[in-house]
Amino acid sequence: MQNSLKRSLSFSALVMLGAAGVIGSGWIYTTSNFFAQYGAGGVVLGMVLAACLAACIALSYAELAAQFPRAGGEILYSFIAYNKTLAFIVGWLLIGAFISSTAFYMAAFGGLISTGIPSLKPLMESIPLYSISGSQVYLWGLLAGLILVMVFFILNTRGVDVGARAQKLLFLVKVLLGVALAAAGIVLGKWANFWPAFAIPAEQNMAVQGTLHTFKFVIPALTFLTGFSLVSLLAEEANISAQKIGKAVVVTIFLAGAYYVLVLLGTAMIIPWQQSAQLEFGAIATFTHAGYPALGYAAMGIAFLGMATGSLGMAIGCSRIIFAMGRGGLLPAFLGRLNHKGVPLNALLMTFIMTIALGWLGKGAMIWFLDTGGIYVGLSWVVTVFCMYKIRRKFPNNPRPYQTKYGFLPILGALGALGIILMTLIPGTSLSLLAPEYVILVCWILLGAFIYCLQVRRHGLSDQEMLNQMLGEQDQDHQH
Template identity: 45%
Template sequence: MAELKKSLGLPSLIALGVAGVVGSSWIYTSSTFFADLGAGGMILGLLAGAALAACVALAYGELTSAIPRAGGEVVWGYAALGRSAGFATGWFHIGAYIASLSFYVTALGTLLAKYIPAMSEIPLYTVAGEAVTLPVLAVGVVLALAVFALNWFGVSLGAQIQVALFAVMILIGVVLVGAALVVGEPSNLWPMWTPEQSPAESTLRMVVPGITYVVGFSLVAVLAEESSLKPHQVGRAVVLTVAVAAAFYTAVLLATAYVVPWEDVAGMELGTIDAFTAAGMPVLGFAAFLISVLGLVTSFIGLFVASSRVVLALSRARLLPAGLAHIDERSGVPRRALLFVLAATLGLGWLGPGAIVWFLDAGGVFLGIVWLLVVIAKYRMPRRYPGLEYGYRARPAFLPALGAIGAVLVIAFALIPQTGMSLIWPEEYILLAAWAVLGAILFLITPAPKDREGAFRDLLGPHAEMLLAARREPAGRESATRG
């Protein structure tokens, strides 16, 4: 069976992991967060959320260093917790990724409409109160097809473009920070809360959104099989991704609150964009807008390629049709999985932001479930495979458990009403339940492979023999190859 080609170096992994989830909305919604939480609440809460996410990333880094195989979470869940857990991690992960990709189909054109009024012309139809126009839909379809074409012949070309776009984003961020230091004043930033805002409460309210800002480390793990780095280096790259993402967000947000009084930014419509424009630097305001555009494009690139690798892993384990696991021998690309992701993205993307936002919100719950399962697998793996070697270990060992608390908070804040991040009733609760039920039905009607050890070997690839040799079956429990 053909294998994926190892063509991703450290810059590519970091760019895919960080720029793959930076997105765009945080640039222009910073004004809303400043108004609700204060500059201090948003920035400190984001850092606290990033710290919890880093605890989860430690589990990812440890498992990636031991088993750097495409699909990451699917592989670890299957090996450590059994077939059902492997399916659950992959199914919820696909839900989260496809939700974001489908949203981006119309989000790019909607974002461009802020500077190009023609994007809002020629309405085609309305779904959930949101009109979808021909230019917006056309831009989204072109983006999806372009990213698909980039990855058809190999991941390296798309990764190179990702690195270049990420470098531009970093450069713009550095220029924004430098300009803020020259033009701004400390008094614009301080005090970081209004008298009506509680510093502690405001910071805590931002922790859960902050966790979702730095989820790109999972992309590094999903793509680990295609890395040219040594396993322990890939494990460290997973954790490094969180630090780079948090530093980027923090630097730009601090610049936003420093260049003009952050209380003024709180009353603006487009956050960072308006802040630099109001400071007399409209060119830098447009540059901030470019960060949001580039962030959306790079997120699409990263999530598209990662989604196909999750599909690949599920197919290798016979949890999806085995034909989707086919890898082109010449290019080393899972082309059928790419086609699957393209079809799913366009199949949902035409619905527009009014409907897709339901999927996007539910995607946060999906990620929380995946993170929780990964942390459980991290602690379960040494017991099931005591001879397994790790190139990177989480230290102290209890930190990933703190990350699991963060994952539970993400789920709870979405499911409990009136938390500020609650799902919309009843649409998003119905969608969440429907995706879970659909997954359960699909799992139950998918027969377990007759050759379960063969499926295990296909999923684990060259790591299968190592795990089988390291395995110690607990009394009364099935092995991963039979679970």
Template identity: 45%
Template sequence: MVLLMTELQKRISFIGLVALGAAGVIGTSWIYTNSKFFAAYGAGGEIFGFVVATVIASLIALAYAELSTVFPRAGGEVVYTYVAFGKTTSFIAGWALVGAYLASLAFYVTASSLLLAWIFPQLEQGPYYVIAGTKIHLPELIVGIAITLLVFLVNYYGAHLASGIQIVMFGTMIVLGLLLVIVGFTHGQASNFWPAWSKDMNPFLSTMRFVLPAMTYLTGFELVAVLAEEANMPVRKIGISVILSVVLAGLFYTIVLLSSAWVIPWQETAKLKLGTIDAFKVAGFPALGWAAYFISVLGLVTSFVGLFAATPRLILSLSRAGVLPQTFTKTHPKYGTPVNALYLTLGFALGLGWLGKGAMVWFLDMGGFAIAIAWVLATLSLIKIRKKYPNLRGAYRTSATLLPLIGGIVAIIIAIATLIPGTPLSLAWPYEYIVLGVWAIVGVILYAKAPKGNEEEALKNLLGEYYEAIKKASD
């Protein structure tokens, strides 16, 4: 039986939190789409673009690192923006992230069978239907639903279980990545990589053009802050976990991609179908090609697990703030998980997932805009909270707010770029604009129907034991 409980259990270790964050950032498609990116931007454009994007994301992560130690509560941005700007801004930040995370989760329902179909082509046979020009076969939908239910069960039985599994999968990814790097650099040569751009490419412009898509590959570190309430460690380590998540993911991307440009000429990789996977096969290391494929599979699963852990915590936090029904504050008496919010997340994922990969690309692009908005609001919240409560200090403190602000400015540029036609991140007309508009309208309706409760009580529910720190800082 599920009882009304409002506190989550502190059962995630430091390594588990870093694994949830870093492995949640490392996705699946980057390792086989680098052939396309090498062709468009040169190996140097993609690899150095990732370096620049990692620096920018790290600057944004500084804001999360500090705020997560001041308010280590479930929900991350929901809490920070409520303290800084109040209920309305808090709902905007939370609703934006919920939309972004649900878009990814729904995408994984059928995308999870995409990689398996490379080995089991039978999954793409049999009865099917077509949405957005993409066939969804019944076998791949069934497999996707089964994987989704498995990910749900992992998270149902506790964040500590999810983090434990994440540690194993992330460790495996690191080992496989190191094998690619060692073989790539010992059997390849620098002349395969350099010059890293074609003669018709401008190195600076090619690199800068890839920074925007690279930023989307580095999203996910904010889920460390969302899960902070369940971290069983000194508070300072939560902030360190946020930064480590970004840095480790960025290094992993950069070094593995560089090894694929080192082992054979990157111009050849640019002509291959599956990027790094095919590059090592062409170089004479078919087993390592499969290792790269397995990294892609693990990246999908770890992102699936991480986002399925974070989304219910955002819903719980919005419920604590009084803008979603109070039923979503319920947690399981034994496992300490936000069980009703988990069921809602499962319902959304399966309810949208049947639309298939073609339609879900619309949702994913909308999610990129939503995450950029959340990043902007997080950096602004840091500045506002420091000004509003100058004596309030967390266990981790950024030396200057200028650094996160730089990251926030870049996030604003990303958000604007998605709305302006003709940029690399422009939303596709009209479908993606419709999806964004519908999600915004649903949010407005929910917010309008939310009970007009006492905002001070909502703040107390959000902050829990840290509410007194705010009161003292206000005196």
């Protein structure tokens, strides 16, 4: 009997799960830090550039998700186009990126409660435990984050359709609040508050430094845009035509990209962004400081809702990556099993454990993981684009329910993302990672190499058996 996930998601549910997975909450209370580090121009233009890169790359996901509607997404495409080694590498990178996001939500939840409910702040900060990267970790905040992760773990064990219903409601409310913030910021604010868009010393070249600030922000922006690949990971659970699965990928990234750009622009215009950069709680404090406390509460609502939808979406996505790798023999087989309800419980449990293993480090340290997560995401995007072209050549007669009309766009997006990633990885440039982030990258690579040798090299199935299990009986004819 084929170990297949239950098909229950509609088109709207698939789009909302994807978009809700993209639109999280971290940006709400980190806009001040971002404005201070990159300038309003770097943040807004960097998000525009990242969204354009993601949109170009998403076209390849749309074509492949429609062609191979099975759990695993990029992992499956890499195996079909190339080999199991690349499939494992991509899967391992994605696990690192998704876990970085879920752990960030766990680490930041206590601080969000202290900000949103000031009466609880003395309690939440009453028992300090330790400080990492300048961020104090408190006992009650850590427990609050743990409860958040546990609630969504339990919800996900009920089945993806249960999570989808909750996600729909939360996502719609979040979108309405975001539209209100963007509209208020743009209509009530002033362009003069946005200009000059960069805080560049007079002795430095504005154009050069502004471009570097913009490129630098693309990496964290890519992390914020991670979730659109969730659509391809959930393709097996979609109860719609293959063509609509492809369209869902495209709709998801455009919705999320537009949302981010408009809300960030509104935040930069409502007051001079240099003032916003000095505030402690990002967009929440910015709109309150501007004299619109109701909008400050709306931003707070987005933060809480984004925390919920992001945690739910990233946990779903990560568990499907682990499930697909377990089903294909890239990870231990027990991770690729379903329970009697058709839920990948073991993969969900592994996601839960890994989230806790990182989340205790605190929000300051999690910024390092988000930056490295952007590298992982960007690399997986680049690989997926090349997989699309390789599969076109390798299997020219395969049916393609959704085919990208402008075939040059994905490669443009991939080359742009790859260029920025390489500049970030090279030490000593203005875009380079911080020292702890290089350590995290090396440790994650070494851990992945160890698991690969232990699992795939020593105890793996044949390549054809692994691929057949990942594809399923109904899709094996695509290999012809």
